[in-house]
Amino acid sequence: MIKVFLSHQSADTLIAGQIAARLKRMHGIDSYLDVIDPYINRRGEDLAAHIRQEMGNCTQLLAVISDSTRSSQWVPWEIGVATEKDFPLATYASSGASTPEFLRKWPYLRSEADLDRYATASKSARSTLVQKREYLTESAARRTSTEEFFKTLRGSLGQ
Numbered sequence: 001m002i003k004v005f006l007s008h009q010s011a012d013t014l015i016a017g018q019i020a021a022r023l024k025r026m027h028g029i030d031s032y033l034d035v036i037d038p039y040i041n042r043r044g045e046d047l048a049a050h051i052r053q054e055m056g057n058c059t060q061l062l063a064v065i066s067d068s069t070r071s072s073q074w075v076p077w078e079i080g081v082a083t084e085k086d087f088p089l090a091t092y093a094s095s096g097a098s099t100p101e102f103l104r105k106w107p108y109l110r111s112e113a114d115l116d117r118y119a120t121a122s123k124s125a126r127s128t129l130v131q132k133r134e135y136l137t138e139s140a141a142r143r144t145s146t147e148e149f150f151k152t153l154r155g156s157l158g159q
Contacts, residue, residue, distance in 0.1 A: 001030070002029045002030070002059050002122050002126050003029075003030045003060075004020075004023060004029060004030070004031045004032070004059070005031075005078070006031050006034075007062070007064065007074070007078040009064075009068040009071065009074075009075060012065075015066075015092075016033055019062065019064065019092060019115060022112065026116065027116070027119035032054050051074070055078070055082065055087075059088075060082070060088040060149075061079065061082035061087050061089050062091070062092055062109075062118070063079055063090075065092065065100075066094045067097055069097075079103075086143050087146065088121075088122060088125055088146050089106045090107040090108065090118055091108045092109040092110075093110050107153040108159070109157070114157060122149065125145045129142060129145035
């Protein structure tokens, strides 16, 4: 099962919802989107613990970035948590926003076609993870599948 944690600033809720809908409709991929979550109005440690719990139910992270992301404390934090978990990670630049240099470490998407490439790479990496779990530790299998995700997605995006 693939489940994407959609990290985004509240100003980007509409585009994040469109991404979640496309992933589900076109690719059968579920997403976690915090706009429907009763915890969203909580602050500090309670919210951080809740986000970590929800991320634990996901298999990867897609960060929706825009000019509004600069004011977010949570999007960079969520990216950090996903990195610690060896999640396949990518960014989606909405509204023609430029991808900050530090986020170019990961594949970056700019269109629906790129989102479709993301879904294909996600499915391939998930298949690799399942296969590698048979003879590698969980962390080694996750690392290997995440590396495949990055290689496959970057290749299809020309990055």
